[in-house]
Amino acid sequence: MNEYVDKENMEEDFIEGFRPNIDKNGKFDLMDGVFKRFCQKASYDLDNDYFFIIDEINRGNLSKVMGELMLLIEHDKRGENFEMSLAYSNKRFFVPENIYIIGMMNTADRSLAMIDYALRRRFSFILIEPAFDNDSFITDFRAKYPDADTVIDKMRKPFATLTSLAGIFYLTKY
Numbered sequence: 001m002n003e004y005v006d007k008e009n010m011e012e013d014f015i016e017g018f019r020p021n022i023d024k025n026g027k028f029d030l031m032d033g034v035f036k037r038f039c040q041k042a043s044y045d046l047d048n049d050y051f052f053i054i055d056e057i058n059r060g061n062l063s064k065v066m067g068e069l070m071l072l073i074e075h076d077k078r079g080e081n082f083e084m085s086l087a088y089s090n091k092r093f094f095v096p097e098n099i100y101i102i103g104m105m106n107t108a109d110r111s112l113a114m115i116d117y118a119l120r121r122r123f124s125f126i127l128i129e130p131a132f133d134n135d136s137f138i139t140d141f142r143a144k145y146p147d148a149d150t151v152i153d154k155m156r157k158p159f160a161t162l163t164s165l166a167g168i169f170y171l172t173k174y
Helices: 007-013 034-043 062-073 110-114 135-144 148-159
Strands: 016-021 027-032 050-054 099-105 123-128 166-171
Touching: 007 016, 027 034, 034 050, 034 099, 135 148
Parallel strands: 050 099
Antiparallel strands: 016 027, 099 166, 123 166
């Protein structure tokens, strides 16, 4: 399932939110958000795993986005037994056990310090180093670009003092 949520409306529409309806003279309709639709789809297909990827997760205010529903992303609070009422619709909602949330972030970004404790305790962090010294990366890059060695050397220099270029964290299962 491919969805696009821009930065301006993500916090209001991640679970559900009011959106303008041009056919109703500017009235607003309550609409399901991208994460709610994703969870509904996964709940009908429990035999398969679903991965929800959030790029630059540290730039959003996840406490604001999810509110009390942040509890539902914990590994031991999944499934219908832990469903909660949503704030706007009052409908029951749960996060299926077959959903894995992957949050990506740039560890060089200063907003990393803004990740609150509630989010930190629900995810494990994995450092991903640049692939400049990976044989597979170099072979593939050389096959595509005739001046690959020069380009790789130029890419290495700005990152020589950084311990990492990118970071990723994912929901833990103890």
